[in-house]
Amino acid sequence: MNPILEVKGLAKEYPSFSLNHIDFSLQEGCITGFIGANGSGKTTTIKAILGLTLKDAGSITFLGRELTEKERELKNRIGIVLDEGYFYDEMTIGEMKSVIAPAYSNWDESAFRSYLDHFSLQRNQKISTLSKGMRMKYAISLALSHHPDLLIMDEPTSGLDPLIRSELADILLDFMGKKGKSVFFSTHITSDLEKVADVLILIDKGNIVFQEEKDVLLDTHSLIKGDRKLLNEHTRPLFLSLRETNYGFTGITREKAAIREQMKDVLVERPSIEQIMLAYIGGSHYAF
Numbered sequence: 001m002n003p004i005l006e007v008k009g010l011a012k013e014y015p016s017f018s019l020n021h022i023d024f025s026l027q028e029g030c031i032t033g034f035i036g037a038n039g040s041g042k043t044t045t046i047k048a049i050l051g052l053t054l055k056d057a058g059s060i061t062f063l064g065r066e067l068t069e070k071e072r073e074l075k076n077r078i079g080i081v082l083d084e085g086y087f088y089d090e091m092t093i094g095e096m097k098s099v100i101a102p103a104y105s106n107w108d109e110s111a112f113r114s115y116l117d118h119f120s121l122q123r124n125q126k127i128s129t130l131s132k133g134m135r136m137k138y139a140i141s142l143a144l145s146h147h148p149d150l151l152i153m154d155e156p157t158s159g160l161d162p163l164i165r166s167e168l169a170d171i172l173l174d175f176m177g178k179k180g181k182s183v184f185f186s187t188h189i190t191s192d193l194e195k196v197a198d199v200l201i202l203i204d205k206g207n208i209v210f211q212e213e214k215d216v217l218l219d220t221h222s223l224i225k226g227d228r229k230l231l232n233e234h235t236r237p238l239f240l241s242l243r244e245t246n247y248g249f250t251g252i253t254r255e256k257a258a259i260r261e262q263m264k265d266v267l268v269e270r271p272s273i274e275q276i277m278l279a280y281i282g283g284s285h286y287a288f
């Protein structure tokens with residue numbers, strides 16, 4: 001697999017937060033989920049990649065070329081869906097499109113028309129009257145109507161109901177059906193990624209904790225349940241995180257074989273992405 005986008009040493013300092021020289025890459029043909037708690041640095045990273053925030057250090061290459069070189073040409077190949085929308089509320093769907101479309105040399109008006117039809121959006125509807133779900137669908141229509149190779153979305157599912165979130169998953173899978181497409185999708189609703197993500201990147205307090213294929217991550221971590229009496233100075237260190245109650249314990253581990261050997265009568269289950277994420281960022285005080 002070839003990297004479509006590479007981030008190296010990206011740094012950004014705010015008075016109470018810093019993005020700490022992070023490195024990661026997005027592979028062609030993959031949906032990469034960018035996960036992390038509120039305030040962990042997801043939006044700052046995405047804005048720095050897109051040049052919407054000035055970075056302090058680091059390089060961002062798209063298909064091997066620095067994104068700041070030939071910026072317009074390269075950005076033609078990136079579709080963007082941002083949390084805040086960046087739309088003028090007083091404009092209609094059609095008027096706002098006329099502001100955005102000229103920025104892209106490969107704008108496809110007939111593709112835009114068919115996305116509006118598909119999502120039942122009316123050209124003359126004012127943006128201020130769109131529901132959150134309609135806004136997201138409109139943003140996706142705009143982002144896909146110039147046939148990008150890479151779709152970057154910041155929290156596209158935040159505040160949306162499960163039905164629309166599931167529709168979004170189908171839109172992404174449809175987009176990925178075309179050759180050479182990639183998606184970078186930030187969210188703190190990790191269940192949205194169970195169905196669609198190929199790779200997951202976890203960010204915490206401005207640092208990348210891991211970048212891993214989703215299936216490998218789920219296969220190498222286990223959720224263990226058992227009696228508290230089994231916990232001692234030898235077995236506790238086998239867990240990334242532990243929650244104890246009066247009756248028993250639940251923990252996440254990467255040491256399934258050692259646990260099977262040292263702890264008899266424990267239940268071994270497959271964890272969710274959320275449980276793995278919380279094990280890395282929540283210490284021992286996480287909820288199941």
Ligand SMILES: Nc1ncnc2c1ncn2[C@@H]1O[C@H](COP(=O)(O)OP(=O)(O)OP(=O)(O)O)[C@@H](O)[C@H]1O
Nearest residue numbers: 014015017036037038039040041042043044045188
């Ligand atoms: N323009 C800014 N000036 C100062 N601090 C900022 C600015 N933008 C973001 N921050 C701070 O940077 C930190 C990371 O914010 P960021 O929006 O990147 O997090 P996030 O992971 O996207 O969170 P969420 O999931 O809540 O959207 C926060 O503490 C935020 O207050």
